[in-house]
Amino acid sequence: MTTGAAGGGAGPWGPAPGADPGALERALGEVAPDRWEAYEQLLRELAAGRVWMLLWHGTPGSPDAQYGNMDIGGHGYAPAVTSPGQLAASGWARAHEVISGREIADALYRTRWGLWLNPHAPGGGVGVPWADLRRVVAGLDRLPAGPLRLTEPQLPGTERFYALLEQQAPSVRPVRALRRAWVQPVVGEAYLAIGLELYDTSPPAVEAVRALMQRAIAQAPPGLAVSTVAMSDEYDPVALWLRANTRPFYHREATPAPYPQATPAPYPAAYPQPAYPQAPYGGSLPPQQGWPQQPWTGR
Numbered sequence: 001m002t003t004g005a006a007g008g009g010a011g012p013w014g015p016a017p018g019a020d021p022g023a024l025e026r027a028l029g030e031v032a033p034d035r036w037e038a039y040e041q042l043l044r045e046l047a048a049g050r051v052w053m054l055l056w057h058g059t060p061g062s063p064d065a066q067y068g069n070m071d072i073g074g075h076g077y078a079p080a081v082t083s084p085g086q087l088a089a090s091g092w093a094r095a096h097e098v099i100s101g102r103e104i105a106d107a108l109y110r111t112r113w114g115l116w117l118n119p120h121a122p123g124g125g126v127g128v129p130w131a132d133l134r135r136v137v138a139g140l141d142r143l144p145a146g147p148l149r150l151t152e153p154q155l156p157g158t159e160r161f162y163a164l165l166e167q168q169a170p171s172v173r174p175v176r177a178l179r180r181a182w183v184q185p186v187v188g189e190a191y192l193a194i195g196l197e198l199y200d201t202s203p204p205a206v207e208a209v210r211a212l213m214q215r216a217i218a219q220a221p222p223g224l225a226v227s228t229v230a231m232s233d234e235y236d237p238v239a240l241w242l243r244a245n246t247r248p249f250y251h252r253e254a255t256p257a258p259y260p261q262a263t264p265a266p267y268p269a270a271y272p273q274p275a276y277p278q279a280p281y282g283g284s285l286p287p288q289q290g291w292p293q294q295p296w297t298g299r
Helices: 023-030 036-048 084-090 101-109 130-138 159-171 203-217 237-245
Strands: 050-057 070-072 075-081 096-100 114-117 126-128 149-151 175-184 191-198 226-230
Touching (some): 036 101, 050 101, 075 101, 096 101, 101 114, 101 130, 114 130, 126 130, 159 175, 175 237, 191 203, 203 226
Antiparallel strands (some): 050 096, 114 126, 149 175, 175 191
């Protein structure tokens, strides 16, 4: 993927009309450990705004253009700043690229890279993990807010719901297997997730599975929120947790292979929490030093 013009406008997503250019920076200043509503506001401003990506090599649009790289706790982040003022304060002496928050989120999460905002700032800035960049792209209201607490569901009154799924799934030919999890987002209501493993994802197949779920939900306890997740989605943290920690409660084939019996974690390893720096990543770095990691090669 090539880069845009240095110092130019946002990428093809573009900033939201009338977006406040200082809103992202102000939201960043409100973020702190366990202040989840403030972190959600930061994600909203990132989706509407733009960032200044720091190029480790090359210039925007050149074949050798590469973003910088930071490694925090085994997770990779590309550094960025939130305004021309922060760019000047960082002392960054190499090239940079101005790009919309949604566009860079779309580019980074697909290779499981996060975005680190203002790493030069006092305290070291804040890292947005790739799973939250995925939420920025797909819509913050469409995907649950992590970190997620995922467990096996222990819900009274769901017997008829599961029974209907098990009885009717054999007649819905696209369905290979069904799994379940109780999902507790850090912000928002908890819900029952049904993991769908399908043979076929064509529109008629998806419609048949949707009708099956609607019939089953009619038998669910009143007030129970139910959602589905595609087990084929390699970026969905609920699907990743289901595959690693559960066995299907329905499987079309005779005897499914045993599934790993891992100890459930409060959230899957694929969904790192928002990152806060620890030495040596906090504080300002000399301009000539930069970020001493290997460059990200995904763009």
